[in-house]
Amino acid sequence: MLRKLSLAAAIAALVSGTLANRMYGRAGDLPKPEIAIASADGTPDKTGVAVNRILMAHEKQFVRGHYINAHSVLQFAGGTKTSNALLDELSKIEGVTLYVRFSKLSGEDGFVERLAGTGEDLPKAYDCQIEHNNWADARALNITICLGGDVAPQGISIPAIQGRAADNSAPR
Numbered sequence: 001m002l003r004k005l006s007l008a009a010a011i012a013a014l015v016s017g018t019l020a021n022r023m024y025g026r027a028g029d030l031p032k033p034e035i036a037i038a039s040a041d042g043t044p045d046k047t048g049v050a051v052n053r054i055l056m057a058h059e060k061q062f063v064r065g066h067y068i069n070a071h072s073v074l075q076f077a078g079g080t081k082t083s084n085a086l087l088d089e090l091s092k093i094e095g096v097t098l099y100v101r102f103s104k105l106s107g108e109d110g111f112v113e114r115l116a117g118t119g120e121d122l123p124k125a126y127d128c129q130i131e132h133n134n135w136a137d138a139r140a141l142n143i144t145i146c147l148g149g150d151v152a153p154q155g156i157s158i159p160a161i162q163g164r165a166a167d168n169s170a171p172r
Contacts, residue, residue: 030065033058033074035132037139047095047139054089055130058082063126070134075126079150083128084157090141091159097140100158102147127151 033055037048055062061078076082090098127150131142147153 025069027068028066030067030072030074032056033062033065033076035072035074035141036070036134038134045138047093050093051090051096051141054086054093057089058086072132072134074130074132076128076130077126077150079127080152080155083145083151084155086128086130087143087157088159090143095139097137099140099142100145101142102145102153102156104147125149 034052035048035055037045039045055074058076061076061082063075063077065072065074076086087098087100090096127146129144129146145151145156
């Protein structure tokens, strides 16, 4: 009887371990600064292509990135100059929404959002973090500017904000 229970427990452990691997999805480090925006017809999304073009133009300032399923986190160094350039260039893309916030912490201060077990290198300081979640709002970027270190608050330049036209078709 004990032998049958041990065999059943071993099979259950094997099956549950196999199923658990399928439940977690994909995760890992990003070797270059890119996001993914899905499209319904399989053609590249114009907004995603434009965002990736800008992110790749700042590859030299790219510190690290990671993803878990459809959520990507990209971190950039380069101080005020890089942060301003990213804000300015990304704000000019039609269809993208930028959510900007500020933090007093930086990568040096322990504000390191790193996916555990996805690399051997020690975290490096960064000045700007861009988060993208394709499942939430595929054309929205959450940008955190880390004040202090190489970023001077008085030097940050927020791009012009253009309002959206009112939707008069919806009932009030």
